[in-house]
Amino acid sequence: MQLKDIKDPKDIKTLSIKELESLSQEIRHFLVDSISKTGGHLASNLGAVELSIALHYVFESPKDQFIFDVGHQSYTHKILTGRASQFETLRQHQGLSGYINYQESIHDVWESGHAGTAVSALHGVLKAKQLKQEAGTAIALVGDGSITSGMSFEALNLLGSDPSLKGIVILNDNNMSISKNVGALSKVLTLLRGNRFLMKLRNGIARITPNLLVRVYRRFKRMIKAFFQSGNVFEELGYVYIGPIDGNDLKTVIKTLKQAQKMKKSVVIHAVTEKGKGYEVAATDNDGKFHGVGSFDKSTGNPTKINHHGMTSFSEVISTAMIAYQHIQKTFVVMPAMLVGTKFEKFYQQFPDRLIDVGIAEEHAATMASALSRNGIQVFLPLYATFSQRAYDQIMNDIARSDTKVIFGIDRAGFVGDDGSTHQGLYDVSMFYSMPNVVITMPYDAKEAFDLLHYGFSQSHPFVIRYPRLETPFDSNHLPSFDPITLSWPILSEGIAQVWISYGPGLDLLQKAKSTLHIDARIINARFIRPMDLTTLKEALDLNVPVFVYEEAFGSGTLYHHILDYMAKEGYHQKIRNMSVKDIIHHGSRTHNQMDAKMDLTALMEALKDL
Numbered sequence: 001m002q003l004k005d006i007k008d009p010k011d012i013k014t015l016s017i018k019e020l021e022s023l024s025q026e027i028r029h030f031l032v033d034s035i036s037k038t039g040g041h042l043a044s045n046l047g048a049v050e051l052s053i054a055l056h057y058v059f060e061s062p063k064d065q066f067i068f069d070v071g072h073q074s075y076t077h078k079i080l081t082g083r084a085s086q087f088e089t090l091r092q093h094q095g096l097s098g099y100i101n102y103q104e105s106i107h108d109v110w111e112s113g114h115a116g117t118a119v120s121a122l123h124g125v126l127k128a129k130q131l132k133q134e135a136g137t138a139i140a141l142v143g144d145g146s147i148t149s150g151m152s153f154e155a156l157n158l159l160g161s162d163p164s165l166k167g168i169v170i171l172n173d174n175n176m177s178i179s180k181n182v183g184a185l186s187k188v189l190t191l192l193r194g195n196r197f198l199m200k201l202r203n204g205i206a207r208i209t210p211n212l213l214v215r216v217y218r219r220f221k222r223m224i225k226a227f228f229q230s231g232n233v234f235e236e237l238g239y240v241y242i243g244p245i246d247g248n249d250l251k252t253v254i255k256t257l258k259q260a261q262k263m264k265k266s267v268v269i270h271a272v273t274e275k276g277k278g279y280e281v282a283a284t285d286n287d288g289k290f291h292g293v294g295s296f297d298k299s300t301g302n303p304t305k306i307n308h309h310g311m312t313s314f315s316e317v318i319s320t321a322m323i324a325y326q327h328i329q330k331t332f333v334v335m336p337a338m339l340v341g342t343k344f345e346k347f348y349q350q351f352p353d354r355l356i357d358v359g360i361a362e363e364h365a366a367t368m369a370s371a372l373s374r375n376g377i378q379v380f381l382p383l384y385a386t387f388s389q390r391a392y393d394q395i396m397n398d399i400a401r402s403d404t405k406v407i408f409g410i411d412r413a414g415f416v417g418d419d420g421s422t423h424q425g426l427y428d429v430s431m432f433y434s435m436p437n438v439v440i441t442m443p444y445d446a447k448e449a450f451d452l453l454h455y456g457f458s459q460s461h462p463f464v465i466r467y468p469r470l471e472t473p474f475d476s477n478h479l480p481s482f483d484p485i486t487l488s489w490p491i492l493s494e495g496i497a498q499v500w501i502s503y504g505p506g507l508d509l510l511q512k513a514k515s516t517l518h519i520d521a522r523i524i525n526a527r528f529i530r531p532m533d534l535t536t537l538k539e540a541l542d543l544n545v546p547v548f549v550y551e552e553a554f555g556s557g558t559l560y561h562h563i564l565d566y567m568a569k570e571g572y573h574q575k576i577r578n579m580s581v582k583d584i585i586h587h588g589s590r591t592h593n594q595m596d597a598k599m600d601l602t603a604l605m606e607a608l609k610d611l
């Protein structure tokens with residue numbers, strides 16, 4: 001069967017185990033080939049092939065709802081639900097989303113993107129089915145990284161306590177988050193996982209043993225455990241625990257899912273899989289390099305994307321600045337699971353006692369950071385803008401309200417492109433502006449990044465340095481110095497016909513627009529988004545000309561809104577505009593909740609023409 005011929009999951013129900021096994025190999029080859037061209041989440045998807053095939057073989061989507069935690073490992077599910085032919089557009093503008101996406105398929109029943117939501121969604125779906133007396137069940141596929149997230153514990157605790165609801169949690173345990181998994185639960189899973197050879201031996205014996213005998217054995221084992229009260233964490237929470245099973249062995253997985261389907265109680269199936277299975281360089285990668293990849297050479301695994309000489313990511317600039325800053329002042333990094341993406345591996349290698357990876361636990365990270373700071377530690381907390389939303393209350397209540405000094409490295413701030421709507425960094429400006437005491441900044445270049453980092457550690461308030469998923473000129477052999485920086489807004493180019501205000505990468509776009517449109521605009525770098533530089537702002541507003549604020553930020557508390565507020569209070573009546581969602585959607589990105597576009601010059605110039 002050609003993958004592109006699969007239009008509906010029912011198409012695989014008639015296949016034999018042998019045919020399903022060859023289908024899994026075909027899918028693996030397809031994934032490596034396709035992702036080598038487009039980029040995407042490679043290792044996670046290679047490990048989840050058999051689990052996804054077995055789910056569609058045993059259950060009936062969408063009557064039975066499949067809930068993928070994060071959703072980055074749902075490519076096989078997409079292939080089996082008729083989307084193989086769209087993979088050449090993976091994670092591209094108006095192309096196939098890299099995650100579960102409601103608008104793509106009736107089989108995509110839970111958009112996540114943010115880890116740790118699947119068991120809560122499972123609980124919700126099961127309760128809804130119960131209230132509506134609706135047929136079907138629900139199965140959550142949760143990775144060993146995502147299961148350690150606080151939300152997962154909240155949901156496991158509640159679902160396990162409700163005997164009237166029966167759901168299935170497949171714990172996809174590949175012993176990896178993006179990089180190595182962390183925490184006590186990860187250790188418990190390692191113990192439960194035991195020796196891989198013994199697991200395969202047990203599974204092998206179970207495969208040839210009649211079902212009845214296997215069921216009797218497992219029931220007897222559960223009785224003995226219950227008698228001696230020696231259940232594992234999942235059994236103690238009220239689940240039937242099945243495992244560890246070989247999650248890459250189709251026959252075993254199908255047999256186990258059928259068993260779980262018959263059970264009356266909620267079940268946790270502990271499926272051990274190999275992250276990157278079937279592609280050697282990914283399967284042997286312990287550093288998370290093959291978790292999310294750009295295009296690569298299949299024969300070597302090496303990236304094909306040319307790296308631009310003399311340029312580097314803002315993430316690398318900030319982590320390099322943090323390494324250099326250790327010579328000025330010792331600091332401590334609380335890292336919520338994004339060591340690779342934030343480029344802090346080098347920092348960790350050089351200063352292993354000055355960084356803790358807390359795993360997928362942004363809430364814990366924020367509150368722990370506050371307590372560290374209140375006990376005299378200089379804390380740096382790197383958070384992707386989108387994932388910082390997870391810790392709103394902890395940042396608000398434990399840091400901002402109490403005016404506690406924590407330096408936030410808000411990475412992926414602005415449009416992120418590839419990852420689409422669940423990962424856009426568009427709400428952190430409004431989020432932090434809604435909190436008291438927080439200083440909000442965005443460097444235009446590496447020099448400002450170094451100076452803002454130094455300024456942040458030298459002052460006493462919660463301090464945000466936000467930076468985009470973009471590159472900037474940087475020479476790692478000649479690092480910028482750490483110099484004093486004022487709260488002023490530099491004027492990047494004089495002009496008196498219009499006033500254009502932005503920060504970070506928006507300034508480059510404005511400068512390009514000025515040279516293209518030949519408008520005599522004054523371009524102002526609002527690198528301190530809060531507090532605003534009212535002297536420079538007042539001088540500009542006194543020109544009494546139209547004002548344009550460009551920022552990749554939405555919500556009701558962006559810089560634009562605060563300038564609007566100032567103008568109203570001070571009696572300025574000239575026209576003011578910003579880049580609205582409408583402008584961006586008009587320029588080709590899909591609906592707002594699927595926004596996957598990077599702002600482009602065309603959209604900006606259109607908006608400026610209306611000024």
Ligand SMILES: Cc1ncc(C[n+]2csc(CCOP(=O)(O)OP(=O)(O)O)c2C)c(N)n1
Nearest residue numbers: 044113114115143144145146176177178337
């Ligand atoms: C709240 C949140 N924090 C961080 C991330 C980034 N992230 C995406 S996948 C992932 C690792 C997930 O590990 P696991 O659940 O074990 O899945 P695997 O990729 O190993 O299959 C992380 C940290 C996220 N998506 N959501």
Ligand SMILES: CC(=O)[C@@H](O)[C@H](O)COP(=O)(O)O
Nearest residue numbers: 070072113292341412419469
């Ligand atoms: C699935 C997930 O949330 C992460 O893997 C995310 O895709 C990383 O994004 P970057 O590629 O920007 O680091």
Ligand SMILES: [Mg+2]
Nearest residue numbers: 143144145176
């Ligand atoms: Mg994992």
